[in-house]
Structure formats: C-alpha cells, structure tokens
Amino acid sequence: MTPSEFNSLRDMLNKESGLVLSEDKQYLVESRLGPVAKKLEYKDVATMVSEWHSSKKASLQNQIVEAMTINESFFFRDKTPFDNFKDYTLPNLIKSKATSKHIRIWSAAASTGQEAYSLAMVLNEHKHLLQGWRVEIIGTDLCSEALAKAKSGLYSQFEVQRGMPVTYLVKNFKQVGTMWQLDSNITSMVQFRQFNLMNSFTGLGKFDVIFCRNVLIYFNRETKSDILKRMEAQCNNGCHLVLGASETLVGLNGNYTPVANARGLYEHNREAAVKNEKQSTNFKESPTHKTGTGGLSFTR
Amino acid sequence: MKQCLIVDDSSVIRKVARRIMEEANFEITEAEDGQQALEACRSQMPDVILLDWNMPVMDGLEFLRELRKDPCGDIPKVIFCTTENDMDHITQAIAAGANEYIMKPFDKEIIISKLKEVGMVEA
Structure with missing residues (x-):
C-alpha cells in the first residue's frame, strides 16, 4: 500500500465513521482487512485498497469501513x-x-x-x-x-x-x-x-x-x-x-x-447539565469568548 | 504462589496447559489419571485443578466425585477441560461439583477467563 493510498484510506475512514487511524496503525489495516480481501478474492490487502483508491466503489468502501470499525466482543467482557x-x-x-x-x-x-x-x-x-x-x-x-x-x-x-x-x-x-x-x-x-x-x-x-x-x-x-x-x-x-x-x-x-x-x-x-447549559448560553454571548476545541469547553 | 494440579493423560495437553498456567503465575503439579490426581490431592490440596474427562484407571468425573467426598476436598476449584462438549456432560460435571467447564480446544484466553470466573486470577 502506498503512503498516499494509506492516507486516503485514513481520511475516508475518518469522514465515514469518525475512526482515527494514526500512522503507526498500518498493521491494524492489514489484520482487519485481511479477511475482507480474502473473501472478495483480492490477492492481498494492498491490492484491494489500491482498487478502492482508484474506483471508490461504494460497496467495497462499505465493507472496508465495517471491517475497520468492528469490535472484538465476548460475553461478560471485562466482568x-x-x-x-x-x-x-x-x-x-x-x-x-x-x-x-x-x-x-x-x-x-x-x-x-x-x-x-x-x-x-x-x-x-x-x-x-x-x-x-x-x-x-x-x-x-x-x-x-x-x-x-x-x-x-x-x-x-x-x-x-x-x-x-x-x-x-x-x-x-x-x-x-x-x-x-x-x-x-x-x-x-x-x-x-x-x-x-x-x-x-x-x-x-x-x-x-x-x-x-x-x-x-x-x-x-x-x-x-x-x-x-x-x-x-x-x-x-x-x-x-x-x-x-x-x-x-x-x-x-x-x-x-x-x-x-x-x-x-x-x-x-x-x-x-442544566446549570452548565445556562452558563454556556451566557458565555457564548460574551464578546471575548473564543471558540475552543469541541463543543463542551464551557463546563470548565 | 497458588498451586494448580493438571490432570490429563496426554502429555502434550499437560505441557500446553502447564505453559499457560505458569505464565499466570501458578505452581504446577501433574497427574496422568484420576487415581494419581486423588493421591496428589490427598498429600496436598491444590488451589485449582484442570481436569480432563476421559482417562484410563479413573476418569475425571469419578475423580471429582471422590474428591468432593474427602475432608477438605471442597477446597480446590475444579475446571473440567475436555473434548466432551455436550450439555449432558456439562450438567453432569456441575452436579458432581465442578466449578467451571472448558470445551477443548482451548486457548490461553479461555483458560484465563475461566480462572477469573472461579476467582483464581483477578478480574
């Protein structure tokens, strides 16, 4: 997988599902997409990502998003x-x-x-x-x-x-x-x-x-x-x-x-929550207020 | 250190189980059948027993019934670890006093999760 393919995959995943994939997580792509590539009969993960990158085929994209965001799950996990x-x-x-x-x-x-x-x-x-x-x-x-x-x-x-x-x-x-x-x-x-x-x-x-x-x-x-x-x-x-x-x-x-x-x-x-909501309303009206990161900075 | 008795007539299974249990910080003793296991328990009760079902001389179920009759035989947590994977066997084992039941093949995660279940490792 080329760096530009990996980056474009990361962007797409973030946009579609909010998933944040840092650069060191290429292994995760390999392990999660391996079964999908096999099922869809691609030679390997890189070939499949390359195909997605050039075609942007929706059905393929959906399967990639699903496989990347699947959670490992078991009964009574962590007890x-x-x-x-x-x-x-x-x-x-x-x-x-x-x-x-x-x-x-x-x-x-x-x-x-x-x-x-x-x-x-x-x-x-x-x-x-x-x-x-x-x-x-x-x-x-x-x-x-x-x-x-x-x-x-x-x-x-x-x-x-x-x-x-x-x-x-x-x-x-x-x-x-x-x-x-x-x-x-x-x-x-x-x-x-x-x-x-x-x-x-x-x-x-x-x-x-x-x-x-x-x-x-x-x-x-x-x-x-x-x-x-x-x-x-x-x-x-x-x-x-x-x-x-x-x-x-x-x-x-x-x-x-x-x-x-x-x-x-x-x-x-x-x-x-009610109290903070009121404060937030007041806060937003203040001319000195700068927009912070996220929507919840008012609770501080 | 907690003591674990591994009872299985297959040396391969004993070896695999031993490796997992040693990693989980248990001190291991081994027995090849129910009779040997009973003798081992009578000399020193372990904290936990991983128990196969089908073995020569004395099988796992018979061993468990004998063990639970012994004074202090209710101390060890007994986890069956067997290829017998149907509901009948499971309910028989529980009725005889098994604390948990693992259907082979097992892996480290399954063993650890069952050890947590019986309170032998921290959750």
Whole structure:
C-alpha cells in the first residue's frame, strides 16, 4: 500500500465513521482487512485498497469501513461492568423506576451482540424483581454483518467460553451441532439496529443505562466530546454511562460523575447539565469568548 | 504462589496447559489419571485443578466425585477441560461439583477467563 493510498484510506475512514487511524496503525489495516480481501478474492490487502483508491466503489468502501470499525466482543467482557450493573445499577433502577416500571438500555457498540445479551441474561436472573416491568435493550452498530450475527444469537464454542460462566451457558443456550443457540427468551429482550454514532441520536429515544465501551478510543477528542454531549440529551434522569476499563472522561467535558467504587461507571448529572447549559448560553454571548476545541469547553 | 494440579493423560495437553498456567503465575503439579490426581490431592490440596474427562484407571468425573467426598476436598476449584462438549456432560460435571467447564480446544484466553470466573486470577 502506498503512503498516499494509506492516507486516503485514513481520511475516508475518518469522514465515514469518525475512526482515527494514526500512522503507526498500518498493521491494524492489514489484520482487519485481511479477511475482507480474502473473501472478495483480492490477492492481498494492498491490492484491494489500491482498487478502492482508484474506483471508490461504494460497496467495497462499505465493507472496508465495517471491517475497520468492528469490535472484538465476548460475553461478560471485562466482568466488572456487569458486576457493577448487577450490584449497583439494577438495584438503583428498581427503586428509581418503580412508578414507570420501564427500563431502557443502550448497547452503543453492540457488534456481534454479546454485551447486549450478557445484560439480558443478568436481567433474566433477576426477573423475579422485574415482574410487570418493561425492559428494552437496544443494540446498535455500524456493521451490518456483525448485527446479522447478533440477531441470530448463534455462537461458536470458542465464543461461548470466553468470559461466560458455564452456568449461564447451561441456563440460556441450546446446542445446535457444533454451535450454541441463545434461547428466545433472551434474544427477544434485545433489538438490534444498524446505526452510526456520527448520526443524530434523537430517534433512539431516552435511556436509563448506556454501555459505550471501547468505542470512544477510536475517535479524536472533539468527536469524543461531541458523542458524549449528544448522549447526554438521550439520558433519563440519573442515567448510568458505562465506559471501557481503559477509558476515562478526564480531559473531556460533560456532565457525568464517576460512581464511587465502581470502575468505569458514571452517572449523568442533570442539575449540572442544566446549570452548565445556562452558563454556556451566557458565555457564548460574551464578546471575548473564543471558540475552543469541541463543543463542551464551557463546563470548565 | 497458588498451586494448580493438571490432570490429563496426554502429555502434550499437560505441557500446553502447564505453559499457560505458569505464565499466570501458578505452581504446577501433574497427574496422568484420576487415581494419581486423588493421591496428589490427598498429600496436598491444590488451589485449582484442570481436569480432563476421559482417562484410563479413573476418569475425571469419578475423580471429582471422590474428591468432593474427602475432608477438605471442597477446597480446590475444579475446571473440567475436555473434548466432551455436550450439555449432558456439562450438567453432569456441575452436579458432581465442578466449578467451571472448558470445551477443548482451548486457548490461553479461555483458560484465563475461566480462572477469573472461579476467582483464581483477578478480574
């Protein structure tokens, strides 16, 4: 792949998906696009990128974007977020939503569905506490192929073993040949939709819990701030935001407060949001105000 | 250092498992069948056991049932590690007191994730 092809690929990925690919990430291109090149019968990744570069064929471009943005996913990945969900978020919701009895959860980078289904399995364990409740889990992802797999609820032996306690396997899956099929009482709890985080969130509705793990790392600071800001608008009061183990909100503005003793868990602070929104309005009117990076500099 | 007993009649599997467990900072002992494993446990209970199912002399399930009857036999976390990959075997193993179950082939990630599950490495 020539430097100009690589650069043009980076530009396109950034424009189409917000993905930031630094110069040292050429290996990532090789490893993620290898299977696509093979499937489409190109000699190698370089040949395929070269073909895309000269033709800009939409179908090829879509497959490249999808493959580059796919997330590695497994059941109960990192364990802690699901323990936090069970021990902290769920008891909280059962209290705070006692009147409406309606919980909405967003898995914002659903990929092949394991995160959303892990949450569904946890909720199913607690169904005695949720009699008469309506629980919606929405899984969104950019990649249609990943979502097709998510919808099928069919996983390989490798996939059902990574991170998932065997008791969950016994309770929630049936063996189909060499594969494992999630039971319909779990799959029916989750809806999957193809969705780009760069687009407006309004149509998704409001949420009580947002899992957005290991997605923001791919974006630059401004885009991260922008996504977090737009997510705030989809937050019900006290909405919990869950980030990946290696992610923080440090240096990013937004009205989320870390929850004590629950790594990666944040609570949306509506009062601060309203207050900051007012300040921001005042701030913007000030003639000395210079536009900062990102849309959230006013919270400082 | 935590102790791990690897029980498998295949020396190749024992070697692969040993390498993964040593990397995860376990001290390893090995046994080739259930009988040897039972003797090893009776001389010193390990913290965790990786257990094959099909072995000569005494198979994994029989070993586990015997182990759980022993005084202090409930101490080791037992992770089955077998080519038996159907629901019947899995439920039998759990009923006999297995803490986790790995269907072969396994890799390092699967073993580590199961060790986390039984609290033998930090999550």
